[in-house]
Amino acid sequence: MVILFVLLVLAVLVTANWYLWRRLFRDTTQAPGLVRRAGAVLIAGGWVLTVTALVAERTGAPFWLQRVLAWPGFLWMALSIYLLLAVVAGEVVRPLLRRFLERRAGAETAVRQPEPEPVPAGTAPTPDHDPEQDAEPPAAGPPSLPSRRLFVSRVVGGTAAALAVGTVGYGTYGVLNGPTVKRVTVPLAKLPRAAHGYRIAVVSDIHLSPVLGRGFAQKVVDTINGTQPDLIAVVGDLVDGSVKDLGPAAAPLAGLRARHGSYFVTGNHEYFSGAEQWIEEVRRLGLRPLENARTELAHFDLAGVNDVSGEDEGQGPDFVKALGDRDTARACVLLAHQPVQIHDAVEHGVDLQLSGHTHGGQLWPGNLIASAANPTLAGLERYGDTQLYVSRGAGAWGPPTRVGAESDITVIELASTQA
Template sequence: MQRSVLQYAIFIVVFALLVFAIHFYLWHRLLRAPALHQRVQTWGKRVLVALGVALPVSMFVVRLLPRSAGALVSFVVYTWMGVAALLVSTLLVSEPMRAAVHALSKLVSRPLDEARRKFLSRTIAGSAGMITFGLAGSGAAEALGEVAVRKVNVALGRLPKELSGLRIVQLTDVHVGPTIGRAWLAEIVGRVNALDPDVVVITGDLVDGSVEALREHVAPLADLRAKHGVYFVTGNHEYYSGVEAWIEELGRIGVRVLRNERVSIGEGAASFDLAGVDDWTGGSYVKGHGPNMAKVVAGRDPNRELVLLAHQPRQIFEAAAHGVGLQISGHTHGGQIFPATMFVRLQQPFVAGLDRLGETQIYVSRGTGYWGPPMRVGAPAEITLLELSSGAAS
């Protein structure tokens, strides 16, 4: 437990330093470089300082506030987080152009005069602002609007023909917490049930908060209906929120938590193995947690199809080594806000969609909810309907 506290403390320090760097850059490019009126610079600096301080501080404060107040604070602060990220990304794109203009002026021995420098800086700042708020608006509409159902057909070589057409509905990265609550989740549950699933799987990062704070908001999961049951595996965020209490609570409301184990789906020969592993980081937070594929496959008939639930796509390497036919994952959010996709690729081998590693296929959902900024830019949320068929994958 001490290690988890240390990791959280390190995260807060790194996050605070990143926030400082972002806001310093925004001050420099939006206020100082354009040489705006001194009063505008002064007030702009105060606003940036206030917003910069609010980001890390709010992570602690919202836990002390009533839910309605905490939701409002979180919504405002996280919205700014998204806007700031988009602003920085847009401004960084302009840096090569800015450098090229300065290099060209030196090359022709005609340095930019002050008036032209101001015009260039103000034009870039204004353009970045317009582009950012356009992206932020469309991103908010995407995140807060109706979640699309994404249907994916997956052929599995060892799946019995009798099970062709079996429907697995995946929810992942719901992030019930400060800005996502009971009403939203109840709507998602209703839409899942309307798909008439054979199996429902929730592949981690369901919650951002304790059982005490979020029990009533997760309660709609008890209404999920599936012929062969509802299954869950832990994500990294469960380990920030009291994972053992959540495992108990989910079991209480009828959600089966798979912890490095497997169950049989179907009857007799017309069946396959569905397995689930703890999150990749679990062992760093709780002794005895973490993925254990050797335990999952112990005593298993290798001729049976094996579908694995694993929160993080990087589990695929071990999955492939243990004969998994299909891994179902989340975690990445598809990047959630472009260009985060590029950074996600540094950590995970797959970011979104259906792919494969050798004989093992993997489907990575972009997520059903969102984390942090209530925005999705270039990475729409999804309720995933995986329809299985018997036969070789194309």
Template structure:
């Protein structure tokens, strides 16, 4: 059983430290040397926890504090680092999603249109007279009028060569590429090629070039710079699908559709620099918050408990007992970190209120009588008008319960072992802790409560709140308990609530009122964050 428990502890501790390594070392370091140093530190700290749990029970009592302080402080800091980093996963995810969305919605390059391509080509390769002449010759219909004298053809194309520049600096293209008509030419025997023909017509024969003009080049593949800045009006209205001007789709350098398509946006990325900055920022935030929580918790744990006044009404309470006060203290936890001075302070505080009765509801010690007998000795100075009483807690069964029962009785504090006593017409009962069942010393509610007068109120001392379920079946009016420490370190109280019906304060279980004190000490880490220690002064009143 111990081997299984040890294996579970190692797996849990190992998993937590792997997560801490990932967030505090891997996500925050850039150099190999820094990562190695951080990794070694995490491994050492992971081994500290099981070593502390083992050595704090096996070393001599005088030396246990040497390992208990650093080990339990790291246990508390580890817990809060884990909780804080898990909470910070929410903004981490939100920042990454926002960054990816921002990258995905970045402006995309504008599509390359024919006019834009014309402007770009015009700036790098200006249009020449030979290019304009070649376009005019290529678009002219093959009729007898196309055999006009070279001088007339040059005159017709000359304005294109002298066309003014557009606002962007590119030379404006002619508005219509149709061929000039000769006045003396007879009607064309055959119709010119329809501009809306779906198939590309064969390129016409190049006309003779007069001397003095440069020969046109690559008539079959006109330059992109020679295209008009916008398609002709008749081409747009007649639905030339895919044709730019009079250039058929698939002709020349503009046949590739990729020339007109937008460049695909880059894949959203979260670059390494931003990832490193985010990791370091969240690690610093987690470290500051966790260290602050542990620091505040240590201060509260080592400070004097709060004195809490808790009024409770009991329907059966005799009028003569109205205002009866019970000083309730639990979980003193004398051990390697809390000693005699801790007990003396508690006794001094209880005596200062002059209570009618004192109830110590378990978990007095974490060690043997030989180790902690001197630390518990101040309990003999407790003053209660109607006595001081004690019931066992689970930690007594880890520390030699029979020896402690005898020791506490010898200090003048009566141990109620599944029994009850009469106090001014009130039945005060006490049962052993449920942990005693493992050693044959468990609670016996029937022995403690059977045969009593049901008209009398009964107050039960039971270490764990979960025992209230059985108490309710026996008609208990009020149960006083401890054990939970109020969770000791928030948000651990949420886990405690899964096991115990009440974590702290006054509640009701099956018709039985249950009051749970947070306790005056601590177990394990010397930290009480969000659950300060207390000594409760319960005042009984009639309904």
């Protein structure tokens, strides 16, 4: 079954990329030549870079090589998605544009060829008179069908390419420019009046990597500190790489500042990157990891569980250990990377779960897939007596690009219903 699935994926990729080459390069040129060959090299080479970048990241290739491959490889991944979407959308425009040109050419032909004026009765042409001398030179007719098709293909292909490049460029600028700040008020019935207005800065999915490095981490830290939170919650997927490679990139996290400290739980990508080493590293940077653990703050309990990906290493989530013996009369806020963990949170009487993982879909229409795989894609929703807030995340996985899912850091302001 695995082999069949891989073959199916390869068949889809090959077909989609052949279709791209055909519409963007074959249909826009009159004959085989340099442009068609260059297009084939561009598309095939882009995917070679993408696959190589992914393999290099997962296999721990030399970090310099990961950085060389990551930018072109991951950007091609995003660009190919929007090239395909734009070209497919162009199939709707193509016949309409062709029909418009045909009608316009027909109308111009009718105007340029008026009916001949009638000759009065009894009038005959003189012997030396040539009627063809009085006729205007024939007007240029409408372009032939092949040239019209070529023109339409160039217009549609050029527009599709421009739209795709613009979309990816804007989406990449948005990520590199840093996350925006969202503010959400969450009322908790068990929260005492003294804690009304308590602010938790929630950041997830920073995804430090060969692409998003130390400078990006510093932007995230500066943005969080600018909100002056009471507590900071880093809810997983901090990194895509080892401590050896990305430790310097994560160093700015030591500058996080909050009255009641910074806390961390693992995401699935930590388990691809050496979770135990990263837990020790974030502890060294001043964050407190909550590994299936709970701490009792002045006005509520703060708990954290490991990501479900830790189960393969015997380090999965343990809700009983984190929540089993707590005082249920106190409000409880749970840090759990994936929204799917909400069902266990409901069973254990959690008041508010803070999660990430979805990226809000990251690249539209990826939100449709992410919505199907998660109970909540982004934002605040209620499940019984438990509320779930899902952040879209601060960074990006793979392409440093977001389309239709702006990156964010969320300041959760707890509200007491007794206030």
